[in-house]
Amino acid sequence: MKELPQRFLDDMKELLMDEYDDFIKSYDEPKTTGLRVNTLKINKEKLLNLNLYSLKPIPWADEGFYYNEEIDRPGKSPLHEAGAYYLQEPSAMSVVPHLDIKEGDKILDMCAAPGGKSTYILSKLNDTGLLVSNEINPTRIRALGENLERFGAKNCIITNTDSNNLRKVFTGYFDKVVIDAPCSGQGMFRKDEVAITDWSYAKVLECQSIQKDIIRDGYDMLKNGGILVYSTCTFAKEENEDVIIEFISEHEDAKLIEMQRIWPHKASGEGHFVAKIQKLENEDCNVKYIKIKNNDKEVKDYREFEKKFLNISIESRFDIRGENLYLLPEEHPDTKKLKVLRYGLHLGMLKKNRFEPSHALAHYLKMEDVKNVENFSVQDDKILDYLRGNTIETGKSRGWVLVCVEGIGLGWGKESNGILKNHYPKGLRINY
Numbered sequence: 525m526k527e528l529p530q531r532f533l534d535d536m537k538e539l540l541m542d543e544y545d546d547f548i549k550s551y552d553e554p555k556t557t558g559l560r561v562n563t564l565k566i567n568k569e570k571l572l573n574l575n576l577y578s579l580k581p582i583p584w585a586d587e588g589f590y591y592n593e594e595i596d597r598p599g600k601s602p603l604h605e606a607g608a609y610y611l612q613e614p615s616a617m618s619v620v621p622h623l624d625i626k627e628g629d630k631i632l633d634m635c636a637a638p639g640g641k642s643t644y645i646l647s648k649l650n651d652t653g654l655l656v657s658n659e660i661n662p663t664r665i666r667a668l669g670e671n672l673e674r675f676g677a678k679n680c681i682i683t684n685t686d687s688n689n690l691r692k693v694f695t696g697y698f699d700k701v702v703i704d705a706p707c708s709g710q711g712m713f714r715k716d717e718v719a720i721t722d723w724s725y726a727k728v729l730e731c732q733s734i735q736k737d738i739i740r741d742g743y744d745m746l747k748n749g750g751i752l753v754y755s756t757c758t759f760a761k762e763e764n765e766d767v768i769i770e771f772i773s774e775h776e777d778a779k780l781i782e783m784q785r786i787w788p789h790k791a792s793g794e795g796h797f798v799a800k801i802q803k804l805e806n807e808d809c810n811v812k813y814i815k816i817k818n819n820d821k822e823v824k825d826y827r828e829f830e831k832k833f834l835n836i837s838i839e840s841r842f843d844i845r846g847e848n849l850y851l852l853p854e855e856h857p858d859t860k861k862l863k864v865l866r867y868g869l870h871l872g873m874l875k876k877n878r879f880e881p882s883h884a885l886a887h888y889l890k891m892e893d894v895k896n897v898e899n900f901s902v903q904d905d906k907i908l909d910y911l912r913g914n915t916i917e918t919g920k921s922r923g924w925v926l927v928c929v930e931g932i933g934l935g936w937g938k939e940s941n942g943i944l945k946n947h948y949p950k951g952l953r954i955n956y
C-alpha cells in the first residue's frame with residue numbers, strides 16, 4: 525500500500541491515542557467486501573440456499589453479508605444483473621438501519637450516487653411511500669439511474685441538483701433525510717490508493733464547508749418529528765463530530781439522538797461515521813402536487829399490452845412525455861423547478877398503434893405478474909447467452925416474454941416463429 529499522509533497519521537494519533545497502533549495495523553489486513561440482499565426480489569434464505577458464495581452475516585445490517593473476493597465473484601452473476609443484491613462496502617450498510625424506515629415514509633437521499641443508500645431504502649420501503657434520490661454530479665447520476673432501475677421499485681424520483689434548489693421545493697416535507705456527505709474519503713485508503721494520493725488537509729476543510737451547508741438544507745426539508753441521518757466514510761473529526769456539534773449548537777430544536785463510528789480496527793469494515801438527529805419544530809411544508817390528468821385514450825395501447833401480456837392492471841396515474849409513458853409515484857410532488865432524471869416508473873414507449881415495454885418495467889414486474897415467462901436457473905448457461913444479447917430458441921410464438929433468473933425478471937424478449945428475439949438493452953449486455 526502507498527505511504528499514508530503524515531498529517532492524517534498525526535491526526536489519527538491524537539484522536540485514537542492508545543488505539544492508534546491497532547488502527548495502523550488494520551492497514552495490513554485485506555479490505556472487506558459485502559453484498560446486500562434486495563428483499564423486493566429475493567429473500568435471504570433463498571439466496572443462501574442457492575449456495576453460490578461463502579456468505580457471513582454483517583452484524584449491523586439484517587440484509588447484508590460479507591463475501592470473500594478471493595473466491596467469490598457476485599458482481600459477475602445474472603442475479604446481480606437482476607437486482608437480487610447490491611455490492612456495498614460493509615460499514616456503509618450501517619447507515620440506512622439508523623433511519624428506522626416504516627412503510628409509507630417519504631425519504632430524501634441527498635447525495636445518492638451510485639446508489640448504495642438509495643437501493644437499501646427502496647428495499648426497506650417495500651414499494652410504498654416515496655424516495656427522492658438526488659445527485660449533483662451529472663456523470664455519477666447515470667450509475668445511480670441504472671442501479672435504481674435494477675432494484676425495481678415504482679415510488680422513486682431521481683433529481684440532479686444541489687441541496688439549495690431541493691430545499692426550495694421540499695421545505696418541511698420529508699419523514700427522513702439521509703446525507704451521505706461528500707468527504708475527504710479516509711475510509712477508502714485501504715481499498716483505493718488513488719484516495720491516498722487525492723487526500724489533503726485542505727480537502728478536509730473544503731468538504732467540511734460543503735457538509736455544513738448541505739446539512740442545514742437537509743434539515744429544512746424535514747417535517748416536525750422527522751429524522752436526519754448524516755454519514756461519511758472518513759475519520760476526520762472536522763468532517764464528523766465537529767459538523768454535527770456545530771449544527772446542534774445552532775439549532776435549538778434539533779435533538780441529537782446518537783453518533784456512532786465503525787472503526788476498521790474494531791469491526792470488519794472500512795470505517796464509517798453516522799449521526800442521527802431529530803427535528804422538533806414545525807416547518808410549513810411548501811410542496812405542491814402534480815395534477816393527474818385523465819389520459820385513458822392516450823394509454824389505450826398500453827392497456828392492450830397489459831391485457832395481452834400481464835396478469836395485473838397498473839393504477840391510472842400516468843404521465844406522458846413525448847413517446848414515454850411513466851407511472852407516477854403514489855406521492856407525486858411537483859418538481860418542475862428541478863432537473864429530473866426519472867419521475868416514477870418508466871413503463872415504456874407509446875409507438876404508433878403499439879406499446880413497447882421498457883427495461884425498467886421488466887425489473888419492476890414479478891414473475892407471476894406476466895403471462896409469458898422463460899425462467900432459468902442461475903447455473904444455466906442460456907441465461908448468460910441472453911445477457912450477452914443472443915436469441916433463445918423456445919419453439920413458441922407468444923410475443924412479449926419476460927426472461928427471468930431464479931424467478932426474478934431480467935429483461936424482455938419478443939418471441940415469434942419459435943425464436944425469442946433479445947431485447948436486453950445493448951448498453952447493459954455482458955462480455956463475460
Ligand SMILES: C[S@@+](CC[C@H](N)C(=O)[O-])C[C@H]1O[C@@H](n2cnc3c(N)ncnc32)[C@H](O)[C@@H]1O
Pocket residue numbers: 616634635636637638639640641642659660661664685686687704705706707734738
Ligand atoms: C459519499 S458519495 C455518496 C455515496 C452514495 N450515498 C452511496 O451510498 O452510493 C457523496 C456524493 O455527494 C455528491 N456531492 C458532492 N457535492 C455535493 C453537494 N454540494 N450536494 C449534494 N451532493 C453532493 C458527490 O457527487 C457524491 O456522489
